[in-house]
Amino acid sequence: MIKINGKIVDATGMILSDYLSRENYINTRIAIEYNGEILPKSRYSDTIINDGDIIEIVCFVGGG
Amino acid sequence: MRVLVNLKEQFVDDNSRICDICSADDVVVVDGYNVMHDTTISESMDIIIVSKGQMPTEEMLYRMMTSRNGDVVNKAVSSASVAVCGLGGLGSNIACMLARLGIGQLILIDYDVVEPTNLNRQAYYISDIGKSKTRAMSDRILMINPYIKISVVDKKLNADNIMDSIKCADIVVEAFDDADSKAMLVETVLENSKKIVVASSGMAGYGSSNDIVTKRVFNRLYVVGDGTSEAKCGSGLMSPRVNINAGHQANMVLRILLGNMEE
Known part of the structure; x- marks a missing residue:
């Protein structure tokens, strides 16, 4: 079971960067906490989503 | 007595x-609260009498400003250091609120100068146009509370x-305009330190005030906003929602300093 932003998602075995592009995330505008630790963008393409992973993706919009 | x-x-x-x-026109503050003149005095009251419109001494001003917080809050804020990254609509208003709270040290960060288009929502005046935002905001804060280390x-x-730039800060406030910069700050600070970040996303336009919320999205990251209202043509940044968002961020900083980590 994989949880992304609190929802159970079927993404076992996917490379994280593939999941992000499938879901139309813009990499420069997001930050990811992966199993409780911040995950730098340089790791998106070598991170494989495993069963039990808990992922939080925060997406920013402009304005301030 | x-x-x-x-x-x-x-x-x-x-x-x-x-x-x-006291005289009939004086303002009287007892133990942090304005009181009526017919109040009976009791043993060891801390009474401050100020003539209306007159500047109190430095020590009295300090005492009066901080006495409003109460001892617990005052101790927590006066020893805290907060970095405000970006002094635009959010950051300029957040910095003023943190100054009014009596945060001990503020690190004010911006590279830009005050422009006329900023005045619809940012805490500057006509006379600030052309000044660096860091300079204009330092001047403003010293006018609010001259005891803050800036x-x-x-x-x-x-x-x-x-x-x-943020090494001395206990808490980092993200108050940038640009989405990429917001994400950069969050990722860099959380990866390279144990500091807490209070960030923002989505406060343009005039949607409901009640859509702006504070969420603890990561262990050390809070994000304030409605999450979707991007600044763009037809949905500009305006004072009310920007200030609501700024208030959320400043209050989250205060809550964190007091140990209220959940949202």
């Missing part, structure tokens, strides 16, 4: 009232210089 009047020990008769020791960083922050 013994009381403190304007920080000096004084003895007054039992059953004395405030009006016995340091300024006149730089555009990036992944290479941000950690050095």
Whole structure:
């Protein structure tokens, strides 16, 4: 079971960067906490989503 | 009985009232609260009497400003250091609120100057146009609370210089305009330190005030906003929602300093 932003998602075995592009995330505008630790963008393409992973993706919009 | 009047020990008769020791027009603050002149004085009250419109002494002003917080809050805020990254609509208003709270040290970061288009939502005045935002905001804060330690960083922050700029801060407030910069700050600070970040996303336009919320999204990251209202043509940044968002961020900083981590 994989949880992304609190929802159970079927993404076992996917490379994280593939999941992000499938879901139309813009990499420069997001930050990811992966199993409780911040995950730098340089790791998106070598991170494989495993069963039990808990992922939080925060997406920013402009304005301030 | 013994009381403190304007920080000096004084003895007054039992059953004395405030009006016995002040003039009719004076403002009287007792133990942090404005009181009526017919209030009966009791033992060891801390009474501050200020003539309306007159500047109190430095020590009295400090005492009056901080006495409003109460001791617990005052101790927590006066020893805290907070970095405000970006002094636009969010950051300029957040910095003013943190100054009014009496945060001990503020690190003010921006590379830009005040422009006329900023005045619809940012805490500057016509007379600030052309000044660096760090300078204009330092001047403003000193007018609110001259006891705050201010340091300024006149730089555009990036992944290479941000950690050095915020190294003294306990809490980092993200108040940038640009989405990529927001994400850069969050990722860099959380990866390279144990600091807490209070960030923002989505406060443009005039949607419901009640859509702006504070969420703890990561262990050390809070994000304030409605999450979707991007600044763009047809949905500009305006004072009310920007200030609501700024208030959320400043209050989250206060809550964190007081140990209220959940949202």
